[in-house]
Amino acid sequence: MGKKNFNAFVKRQKAEKKRKKKEEKRLKLEERESTTGKLEDMIAYVDEFGNIVDEPPEEQKSEEDKEKE
Template sequence: MSESFSKKENQKKRAKKKQDKAQKIEERKTNNNKGKAMEDMMAYIDENGNLTSTPPDMRNRKEINPDDIRLGAAAIIEEDPQRSGIVAVYNEAKGFGFITDDETREDLFFHSSQLAQPVKQRDRVTFEKEKTARGFSAVRINKVSK
């Protein structure tokens, strides 16, 4: 029995696929990367944290004392809650002002509702620093008598 044209074409396609597959297997075997030398696979990190193919220079090596390495978060230093400063600006009509902290030299906002006694500009005061939604503010403000 003779074969039809389409059967012959299908057989040719299958033979071609089989040959291509055998060729790919042979290429993989010849281009195999297994068995590389250890030096070819090594990567080093230089003093700046970049990857490099050359080993680091051991002459520039710094000794680190393991006791100097701190693990975990930094310790929280408790501040003295009572601070002192000078009223830098005070708008009595609007009911707010700023106090310059003696220690940090930063200006802290305050509202007149936090005043124990009435104050005016350049008065010396004691206060507590408190974190608010808009930053730090001065609260519990007392005027220092001279």
């Protein structure tokens, strides 16, 4: 009789442990997703002086466009 109750207890313990592990895994995933940045945030540009900047450079007109004006 005691053995039967013990098995039920062990099953509940295992189920609870599995549920906690799954919840921790879900929280880790959400944390990773929230901390990773977008691609636009990771891109760096180099200006005409060789300095690294966050903003994209202004588009300059090419020689052909200048001649047409």
